[in-house]
Amino acid sequence: xxxxxxxxxxxxxxxxxxxxxxxxxxxxxxxxxxxxxxxxxxxxxxxxxxxxxxxxxxxxxxxxxxxxxxxxxxxxxxxxxxxxxxxxxxxxxxxxxxxxxxxxxxxxxxxx
Amino acid sequence: xxxxxxxxxxxxxxxxxxxxxxxxxxxxxxxxxxxxxxxxxxxxxxxxxxxxxxxxxxxxxxxxxxxxxxxxxxxxxxxxxxxxxxxxxxxxxxxxxxxxxxxxxxxxxxxxxxxx
Numbered sequence: 001x002x003x004x005x006x007x008x009x010x011x012x013x014x015x016x017x018x019x020x021x022x023x024x025x026x027x028x029x030x031x032x033x034x035x036x037x038x039x040x041x042x043x044x045x046x047x048x049x050x051x052x053x054x055x056x057x058x059x060x061x062x063x064x065x066x067x068x069x070x071x072x073x074x075x076x077x078x079x080x081x082x083x084x085x086x087x088x089x090x091x092x093x094x095x096x097x098x099x100x101x102x103x104x105x106x107x108x109x110x111x112x
Numbered sequence: 113x114x115x116x117x118x119x120x121x122x123x124x125x126x127x128x129x130x131x132x133x134x135x136x137x138x139x140x141x142x143x144x145x146x147x148x149x150x151x152x153x154x155x156x157x158x159x160x161x162x163x164x165x166x167x168x169x170x171x172x173x174x175x176x177x178x179x180x181x182x183x184x185x186x187x188x189x190x191x192x193x194x195x196x197x198x199x200x201x202x203x204x205x206x207x208x209x210x211x212x213x214x215x216x217x218x219x220x221x222x223x224x225x226x227x228x
Contacts, residue, residue: 002156002158031214033216035216042220042221043218045215045216056213056214056215058215092157096214097207097211097214098207098214100159100162101216102159103149104156105155105156
């Protein structure tokens with residue numbers, strides 16, 4: 001158990017819908033990262049928050065957004081969903097940058 | 113731009129054999145970190161090791177060992193006396209030490225199957 005929690009574990013939704021994925025980092029970790037894992041793209045970095053502020057953006061679509069709350073949990077919002085958004089979405093946390101990132105169990109999103 | 117290459121897509125070995133997973137990286141930075149993660153069939157990503165670019169000493173942890181060679185930009189991972197529980201996808205990753213660029217860049221992974 002990495003100490004990072006993610007909910008829900010599975011999500012099935014239709015095209016055009018909006019979903020929210022939730023992540024709670026390990027106690028004491030200030031950085032939260034979101035990654036997408038798909039068969040064609042592999043593991044791709046989406047976005048990073050550090051202590052409530054956005055720190056870095058990767059290959060995140062404009063339809064996707066995220067935030068980190070004062071209690072340090074984070075949410076990833078995916079809207080206008082397309083079939084190609086079906087993937088495993090991971091949240092990770094670390095004490096701060098460049099330290100090892102501990103990953104949550106992931107949320108498997110299926111868009112039908 | 114940083115890049116990680118894991119040329120071995122799939123490897124199968126018989127239990128108790130030793131196996132080495134290759135990782136080659138590219139970066140323009142002199143300071144960076146290298147990582148290995150394991151993704152078992154259950155799907156979670158498990159952290160195995162973090163190594164900074166200034167520490168080229170090999171590391172051994174039980175049946176696992178890592179060989180970091182800056183001259184060849186490689187960070188290879190060896191499992192000695194493999195076991196069925198080692199069956200998983202293994203990812204090598206790189207992080208550059210730049211504020212605002214702390215993400216992990218992953219390789220495509222090597223699927224390791226240990227045959228009983």
